[in-house]
Amino acid sequence: MSDRVINFGAGPSALPEEVLTEACKGLLNFQNTGIGIAEISHRSADFDRYIREVEENMRILLRLPQDYKVLFAQGGGTAQFSAVVLNMLARYRSRGGTAEKPAMDYIVTGSWSEKAMKEAKRLGLGDVNVIVNTQTIADDGKKTFNHIPDRDSYKNKFSQDPALIYYCVNETVDGVEFNDDLESPTSFPFDSLPDGAPLVADYSSSFMSRPIPFIDKHAIIYAGAQKNIGPAGLTIIIVRDEWANVSDNSIPLCLSYKALVDSRSLYNTPPVLSIYITGLVLRRMLEIGAENGRPRKKALEYYGERTVKKASKVNAALKEGEARGIFKGKVLEGSGSKMNVVFDIVGGEDKLKEFVSGAEQRGMKGLKGHRSVGGVRVSLYNAVTEDQVDKLIQYMNQFM
Ligand SMILES: Cc1ncc(COP(=O)(O)O)c(C=O)c1O
Numbered sequence: 121m122s123d124r125v126i127n128f129g130a131g132p133s134a135l136p137e138e139v140l141t142e143a144c145k146g147l148l149n150f151q152n153t154g155i156g157i158a159e160i161s162h163r164s165a166d167f168d169r170y171i172r173e174v175e176e177n178m179r180i181l182l183r184l185p186q187d188y189k190v191l192f193a194q195g196g197g198t199a200q201f202s203a204v205v206l207n208m209l210a211r212y213r214s215r216g217g218t219a220e221k222p223a224m225d226y227i228v229t230g231s232w233s234e235k236a237m238k239e240a241k242r243l244g245l246g247d248v249n250v251i252v253n254t255q256t257i258a259d260d261g262k263k264t265f266n267h268i269p270d271r272d273s274y275k276n277k278f279s280q281d282p283a284l285i286y287y288c289v290n291e292t293v294d295g296v297e298f299n300d301d302l303e304s305p306t307s308f309p310f311d312s313l314p315d316g317a318p319l320v321a322d323y324s325s326s327f328m329s330r331p332i333p334f335i336d337k338h339a340i341i342y343a344g345a346q347k348n349i350g351p352a353g354l355t356i357i358i359v360r361d362e363w364a365n366v367s368d369n370s371i372p373l374c375l376s377y378k379a380l381v382d383s384r385s386l387y388n389t390p391p392v393l394s395i396y397i398t399g400l401v402l403r404r405m406l407e408i409g410a411e412n413g414r415p416r417k418k419a420l421e422y423y424g425e426r427t428v429k430k431a432s433k434v435n436a437a438l439k440e441g442e443a444r445g446i447f448k449g450k451v452l453e454g455s456g457s458k459m460n461v462v463f464d465i466v467g468g469e470d471k472l473k474e475f476v477s478g479a480e481q482r483g484m485k486g487l488k489g490h491r492s493v494g495g496v497r498v499s500l501y502n503a504v505t506e507d508q509v510d511k512l513i514q515y516m517n518q519f520m
Pocket of ligand 1 (some may be wrong): 131195198199288290291292293313322323324325344416460
């Protein structure tokens with residue numbers, strides 16, 4: 121469709137055009153039921169079949185071990201900032217933990233993990249222990265998160281018996297990300313956690329962009345759909361059985377993992393349209409992964425390789441711009457995100473405006489950095505194609 125632009129926005133973000141075309145049909149007539157997806161009962165057999173397929177496809181793509189549940193909820197990542205605290209504290213009590221204010225360990229590497237940590241503090245139900253906080257002062261005097269901590273930073277810092285250990289794998293605003301490779305100094309210290317540690321990960325902005333490393337070390341992984349796989353409104357929560365089974369009257373039912381498990385994610389009306397579109401995206405991911413010579417269960421590796429290629433191209437152009445004094449990366453070497461590449465345009469606000477408006481004239485939108493960070497942010501979610509990235513590179517070269 122010629123009037124669509126290239127969308128480098130950080131979320132809600134680009135979706136595959138083929139999926140949107142298909143979704144238009146489903147809005148009028150969902151799976152030949154004669155009823156549109158936004159009109160059909162979430163208790164109908166047709167929708168029930170559909171949501172089970174979405175779950176199954178997610179399991180296949182992630183190669184999720186059997187002892188994890190996949191839950192669909194509303195409320196976004198922000199509701200999970202509170203939900204993880206309430207559910208994990210309930211689990212702590214149910215396994216015999218006796219501390220009046222149990223320890224909750226937070227690793228703060230950017231604006232989103234900081235928000236989650238502040239919510240845990242605000243709730244006041246546990247003793248929030250900030251294991252690492254990477255916030256520093258940049259050259260311009262502004263506070264910034266520009267790196268992932270070195271693996272040595274965590275030594276002897278985890279609490280004795282925490283109710284949860286929390287991290288955010290990819291900081292969407294700041295553009296820093298844990299490395300998947302355990303050999304890397306900026307990887308997450310999975311190997312120094314005790315077995316069965318109550319590990320919680322915010323995967324919002326990298327969910328389904330590549331396989332999840334050490335998936336079985338996690339108690340909970342959650343993500344909003346609105347970056348790589350669907351529209352806003354749907355939150356996916358992946359919970360290991362022992363953490364999903366806690367009934368505790370202190371948890372509001374709409375945040376309770378057990379209530380979601382018992383109702384198979386249908387305790388109340390789920391975000392039907394978001395689930396539908398996410399389902400279409402997942403079907404397409406399985407097909408495309410398989411077209412590229414892989415078994416369906418390895419489709420995510422295909423997306424992971426594409427992600428690396430796209431980010432490498434942007435980073436190469438950024439490096440060249442740095443050498444020529446035109447661009448300036450905001451993130452330290454080895455900590456950069458493959459999903460959200462964040463950098464400055466040398467020369468101040470006017471130059472930044474020139475860059476952003478030049479991109480818009482060429483049909484590329486969503487490049488302005490988050491208001492708290494400034495500069496440029498290039499989001500490279502799954503629906504952004506390599507050709508589209510090449511257009512951006514061409515423009516970055518022209519700008520230089
Ligand atoms: C990493 C991360 N966590 C949490 C959130 C909050 O998600 P929501 O706006 O869906 O509540 C976002 C939103 O962009 C995010 O990028």
